[in-house]
Amino acid sequence: MIRALRRPTLWLIVAVTLAFVLLPLRGNDVALREGLLLAAVYVILATNLNLMIGYAGYVNFGNVVFFGLGGYTCVWLVNSHAWPLVAAALLAGALVSLVAFLFGLGILKLRGAYFALATIGVNEGVKAFVANFAPWGGSAGIYLSIEAYQPLGGPARGLWIIYFLMVLVMGLSLLASYGIKNAKFGLGLRAIGQNEDAAMVLGVPTRRYKALIYSASAFLPAVAGALFFFKSAFIAPDDAFDLALSTEAIVAVMLGGQGTLVGPAVGAVFYEELRSTLLTAQAFSHFQLVIAGALLLLIVQFVPGGLMGWIYRRWPRMRRILE
């Protein structure tokens, strides 16, 4: 533990998280806050997705299902059972993790493209279920009344609280990724990612590790979804289980460098900036998705290690400092 405090990575994570807290506070900059909130969401999704793609080598194409289910669970608990936000978000995270664990036992026997396809199936299946699930409003979704913000001290204050919570979840995502990567668990996962059969023969408990990481990678995205959809005060199947967001998370991971700790976060912030610039362009709607697709192709083709992978190859010392 004391040794860990001497690692620069830990301080970097704390510094970035603090910067997210302080930057919009200066001058009460609400526009900047909204931008950073989205960036934090992308960092959370990408960092947790990296646990699967980058560490364990399993491409979870339907990762948005955790985000959406977390959102639904939380909004429903707040709306129908008057739960406080934080408790609802935490329970959402726990439940979604449990659901992921059960799904994982089923689909983690598949490998490669079959696994990726199965995760899309999970997302579409859950979406179809929710769209027909009356307690969650079916395809019309759930609206939260403005009353929901009362416990947070009204909307103006509540939005700040939600933002800080989101930044906290982002910080925790990075810490978890760091902790896992440098633990025995992370080593086992990377062995699985490289060669699952060899890992198994070397003694890595592959089944347990895969189910655990699939479940763990669901927790914080579900909490983030809870906060996000509480903030929107509205959730419907098409928004909650939007495969485009899954794809964007994958682009962020690949752009920054799969398997590295800081890469997915860097990729996420970069992609979010690009996206917000393109979103305001008049010529195209959803032009960012075209760019995202093109980017993904180029990265996979020419820089499979992503930005950080490339940097670490050129300056190997950086890897020891940052990872």
Place this chain on the structure above:
Amino acid sequence: MTALLEVQGLGKRFGGLQAIADLTLSIAEREIVGLIGPNGAGKSTAFDLINGVRAPDRGRVMLRGEDITGMAPYAVVRRGMARTHQIVQPLATMSVLENCIVGACFGRDDLSLRHAEDVAREVAGFLGLTERLGEPAGQLTIAGKKRLELARALCARPSLLLLDEVLAGLNPTEVQRMIGVIREIRDRGVAILMIEHLMQAIMGLSDRIVVLSSGRMLAEGTPAKVAANPAVIEAYLGDASLAAKLHARQ
């Protein structure tokens, strides 16, 4: 004395092919047993059945009196049986050291990362990989990868080691070196079951030889006894009369 490994009546069928039929063998502590046979005899399949990569259709595998039949390979490693692969399986972009640490920390003693690193460094040194510790495993030469296979398996601190053709693809100098390494491993108290095509090497190394042909056990005994067995010669040469003639000349 109970045997370290006891295999009883092991059988495995793939569709119409009886890959292994009624295989029975036992290995004592510190023994080197050679498993030989023509291509396709089922040697690697036998390893798969013994260390849990595949579940046998019938038969039992006992390690130190414990039934490990059909146990997952990672559970088998924990009980002290490690193996290498005929086709090397490096964790290619991870370093040589990391490969060894994986072997050590998921091995029999379930070591912490830091202790695993100590073991990994020591074993890598024993196999002459110290200079390569930082390199990605995928960049090693074939001889290096073979040594890494062996190093990773040894890092698990097994009491029984299954070696699947660790000498194949090595030049004569490397073969001599590897033979020395294998003897030393046995001297440190590890029993070895090894598949090998290099007859001279395996005849010299083994205390006992088991011959497989078409999934069945053809012969068993000391190297000299097995080498003189007409059925074995026939299995290799495919000609009964030639085998008889060779036998007569001996």
